[in-house]
Amino acid sequence: MFSFLKNCFSPTGFIHCMDNISINMIFTLSSLKESKANKYIYFVFILFVYFLIILFNLTLIVTIILERALHEPMYIFLCNLCFNGLYGTAGFYPKFLSDLINDNYLISYNGCVLQIFVIYGYVMCEFATLMIMAYDRFVAICKPLNYHAIMTLTNTGRLILSSWLFTLTTVITAITLTRRLELCGSHIDKYYCDNWSVVKLSCVPTTINNVFGYILILSLIAHAVFILFSYMKLINACIKSQENKKIFMKTCLPHLLSLINFTVAILFDTLFSRYGSRDFPQSIRDFLQLEFLIIPPLLNPIIYGLKLTEVRKRVFKKCKEPKIKDCRLHRRKR
Secondary structure, eight states: OHHHHHHHHSTTHHHHHHHHHHSSOEEEEOOOOSOHHHHHHHHHHHHHHHHHHHHHHHHHHHHHHHOGGGOSHHHHHHHHHHHHHHHHHHTTHHHHHHHHHHTOOEEEHHHHHHHHHHHHHHHHHHHHHHHHHHHHHHHHHHSGGGHHHHSOHHHHHHHHHHHHHHHHHHHHHHHHHHHTSOBSOOEESSSSOOHHHHHTTBSSOOHHHHHHHHHHHHHHHHHHHHHHHHHHHHHHHHHTOHHHHHHIIIIIHHHHHHHHHHHHHHHHHHHHHHHOOTTSOHHHHHHHHHHHHHHHHHHHHHHHHHHOHHHHHHHHHHHHHHHHHHHHHHHHHO
């Protein structure tokens, strides 16, 4: 093992070592135990869901970018949340849809690493963005007089940049630690590649990976604790003011729903991957393992689009504009 690590981490040996591991490695992913006809039905349904995810998230992103009135921290963070949803789902849906239609559940080592990079990046950035949004609402409600001084556009940009830097750092570190491992298996018991499933295939001790994995879990718990603390302060402030109650219901409730849904989904996926039982019903297990890639990207733009008045008004305005223009052109022709 030590000679392997020495060769891998030597200046000339690292790339060579990585190439030796990944040249011929092919993973098999779990497949749906359904008839071909049912797989086509699943394909159409999942394609429709993916289309809705793209449509809803792009609608909110374009609306926020084009409308100057929405160039405020809360809406910019929402834009980042929607972009992250598109980014994460792009790492899963195209591959999964291709597997369904071609009945081919294979993925190369490098393709697996890329999928891990995208999906893990999506998870880490989602938590970081939700934490930033909690902080934004905390400042808006608990320190309203200092809000514009604290949440400037510069600070907003820095917070978004820090969320992506945190994401890239943690994901690249996790992948680097995984790529050094010698693998003795090739089957991943999921519909997509995830880091822990690859680590479990290792022939060598994975102590470093385990320690880093627990550090990541603790960092996500720290995110959740920070958000909980923020909401305790928010609820305390809202009890004292009727105006704050209205603000909480309009801007904080959607965020709270997103947070609870995403946290429960990730918690289940993490715990089940490590400690799950084979006796758990397969259909429920499959849905809960995929829930964080289905519900949050679909639900976030709907919740925020319907609940945030300014966003809702401008989305409907953008949708009506083409009809208004067509009517005007028709009148001029007449």
